[in-house]
Amino acid sequence: MSDTVQSTGNVSLHTALSGRELLDCPVLNKGNAFDGRERDLFGLHGLLPARVATLAEQVDLARARLAALPDNFSRHVALREIQDRNETLFYAIVDQALEAWLPVIYTPAIGQACIRFSHIWTRPRGLFLSFEDRGRIAEILSAPQWDNVRVIVASDGGSILGIGDQGANGMGIPIGKLSLYTACGGLDPACALPILLDVGTDNTTLLEDPEYIGWRHRRVRGADYDAFIAEFVTAVHARWPNVALHWEDLSGADALRILRRYRDRMCTYNDDIQGTAAVTAGALLAAIRAGGAPLAQQRIVVFGAGGAGCGIADLLVQMMVAEGMAADEANRRFFMVDINGLVREGMADVTEGQQPFAQPADIASGWTVADPAHITLAEVMENVRPTMLIGTSGQGGAFTRDIVAPMAQQSARPVIFALSNPTANIEAMPGDLLEWTEGRAIIGTGGPFAPVSYDGRSRPVDQINNSYVFPGVGLAVVAGGITRMTDGMLLAAAHALAGLSPAADSDDPTTIPLLPPVSELRTVAMAVARAVIRQGRAEGVAPPASDDATEAALKAAVWTAQYRPYEKAVGEVSR
Numbered sequence: 001m002s003d004t005v006q007s008t009g010n011v012s013l014h015t016a017l018s019g020r021e022l023l024d025c026p027v028l029n030k031g032n033a034f035d036g037r038e039r040d041l042f043g044l045h046g047l048l049p050a051r052v053a054t055l056a057e058q059v060d061l062a063r064a065r066l067a068a069l070p071d072n073f074s075r076h077v078a079l080r081e082i083q084d085r086n087e088t089l090f091y092a093i094v095d096q097a098l099e100a101w102l103p104v105i106y107t108p109a110i111g112q113a114c115i116r117f118s119h120i121w122t123r124p125r126g127l128f129l130s131f132e133d134r135g136r137i138a139e140i141l142s143a144p145q146w147d148n149v150r151v152i153v154a155s156d157g158g159s160i161l162g163i164g165d166q167g168a169n170g171m172g173i174p175i176g177k178l179s180l181y182t183a184c185g186g187l188d189p190a191c192a193l194p195i196l197l198d199v200g201t202d203n204t205t206l207l208e209d210p211e212y213i214g215w216r217h218r219r220v221r222g223a224d225y226d227a228f229i230a231e232f233v234t235a236v237h238a239r240w241p242n243v244a245l246h247w248e249d250l251s252g253a254d255a256l257r258i259l260r261r262y263r264d265r266m267c268t269y270n271d272d273i274q275g276t277a278a279v280t281a282g283a284l285l286a287a288i289r290a291g292g293a294p295l296a297q298q299r300i301v302v303f304g305a306g307g308a309g310c311g312i313a314d315l316l317v318q319m320m321v322a323e324g325m326a327a328d329e330a331n332r333r334f335f336m337v338d339i340n341g342l343v344r345e346g347m348a349d350v351t352e353g354q355q356p357f358a359q360p361a362d363i364a365s366g367w368t369v370a371d372p373a374h375i376t377l378a379e380v381m382e383n384v385r386p387t388m389l390i391g392t393s394g395q396g397g398a399f400t401r402d403i404v405a406p407m408a409q410q411s412a413r414p415v416i417f418a419l420s421n422p423t424a425n426i427e428a429m430p431g432d433l434l435e436w437t438e439g440r441a442i443i444g445t446g447g448p449f450a451p452v453s454y455d456g457r458s459r460p461v462d463q464i465n466n467s468y469v470f471p472g473v474g475l476a477v478v479a480g481g482i483t484r485m486t487d488g489m490l491l492a493a494a495h496a497l498a499g500l501s502p503a504a505d506s507d508d509p510t511t512i513p514l515l516p517p518v519s520e521l522r523t524v525a526m527a528v529a530r531a532v533i534r535q536g537r538a539e540g541v542a543p544p545a546s547d548d549a550t551e552a553a554l555k556a557a558v559w560t561a562q563y564r565p566y567e568k569a570v571g572e573v574s575r
């Protein structure tokens with residue numbers, strides 16, 4: 001399918017496939033929308049019913065069927081089946097109502113889809129690379145059908161959303177994230193490759209499930225794990241030197257180690273660490289414009305000091321430093337709370353990512369605490385009185401009234417971002433957070449929530465989700481030739497996002513969202529891509545180009561869900 005890459009716009013598309021093979025190729029299949037000319041050309045007569053349908057008719061029919069299903073999990077399964085059959089139709093459906101379909105193809109329905117993935121899996125999509133494939137990863141990647149890959153999302157299923165180790169069932173996430181690269185960032189689906197690195201699982205429910213699709217083995221760790229990852233990364237880089245390799249939902253320590261090891265060698269990026277950080281930074285900038293404390297006055301408690309929590313703190317520190325604060329002073333503004341309580345110097349088990357934010361050992365000498373060896377979130381909240389509270393813990397209900405209420409006594413507009421997904425894992429429900437802060441908190445969540453009513457007024461709940469960042473990053477890689485993802489580029493993405501905030505110019509920011517609506521994610525991806533490419537050029541990690549040329553490249557890179565006319569491929573083709 002080397003020719004599908006040139007498929008954007010209305011130009012015809014050349015393919016060597018015909019008959020059943022063409023119908024079985026989801027990026028090319030049009031179902032009963034192949035017209036008479038194409039049915040002649042590709043030997044489709046007899047395989048399809050007589051009437052030629054339009055894409056619009058197919059969309060209407062599919063939407064009616066989806067509407068009749070009982071819940072979003074069933075709709076997720078049905079939509080994935082459509083995607084595996086006909087990608088153009090899948091994206092045409094999603095395009096019609098992005099805001100309505102995102103919670104179905106992605107968070108939160110995707111959480112259930114991962115838990116039940118072994119039971120809903122029907123057709124191959126992407127690659128499962130198991131630990132037992134070591135020694136032949138390069139050979140597997142060499143298949144001609146992967147010639148055009150530009151963006152890979154890879155996971156080892158180690159820490160899926162807030163629901164932990166899902167082993168090979170975690171494949172739902174690379175598939176879902178890549179669907180968003182296309183739905184929000186216009187990535188040609190022929191260039192997307194989801195990969196599940198199956199290194200086993202420690203999830204006993206899965207190990208005992210006779211239907212489990214993965215490698216039935218305890219999770220491989222340590223040097224063997226690192227060697228497997230090294231073989232994979234080396235093979236990816238050799239096969240596609242310009243690919244974007246996006247890591248997703250690895251467990252915290254693996255995530256940071258892998259990112260640090262490879263980020264200066266190729267264009268690789270960890271969405272939980274860097275995507276979450278960039279969207280949080282963008283939303284914080286917007287919250288400051290909406291009445292939150294200025295950056296220089298922020299004191300920030302992060303509950304859940306894994307990859308995402310530390311990534312957020314890292315990027316916010318860089319933002320503070322860029323605004324003139326000394327790095328040490330900026331680090332001290334963060335209070336990281338984890339299973340061992342407040343992270344302090346000298347504690348055992350302080351991770352590499354937490355190290356810069358460890359508070360002095362004697363920070364609590366003047367506080368009243370029950371156990372000086374384990375300072376709880378409640379004690380930190382009571383004594384620090386932060387301006388901002390961020391939840392990346394995966395612990396549903398961890399933010400109680402007692403934890404949150406002291407913030408409102410200190411700040412006019414406390415900022416609370418409860419980012420854990422899916423819904424059952426959120427640290428507090430948005431309505432409760434508003435209630436406990438007398439309606440003054442600026443609230444964000446990781447997944448979608450309907451507006452909540454407080455004091456007779458409807459208040460939007462912002463979704464501070466990575467989907468505001470990574471689709472634009474992918475677009476930047478494809479259109480701008482980015483070769484590395486630097487922190488400067490992530491900060492540029494955050495500023496671009498804040499620049500689109502509806503709260504910026506509002507007289508009453510309490511009822512205005514911080515971020516643009518999900519329905520505008522395509523515009524957001526464009527703005528993020530533009531900013532990332534511009535910053536990449538300034539840092540020498542994207543080739544020089546005029547702004548006009550970049551704009552033209554961005555427009556040309558965007559794939560849209562429409563049927564192109566097909567012609568028979570002549571000459572050398574890969575399939």
Ligand SMILES: O=C([O-])CC(=O)C(=O)O
Nearest residue numbers: 107161162272421465466
């Ligand atoms: O996928 C999402 O909605 C956000 C995310 O990366 C995670 O929770 O791991």
Ligand SMILES: [Mg+2]
Nearest residue numbers: 161248249272
């Ligand atoms: Mg994730």
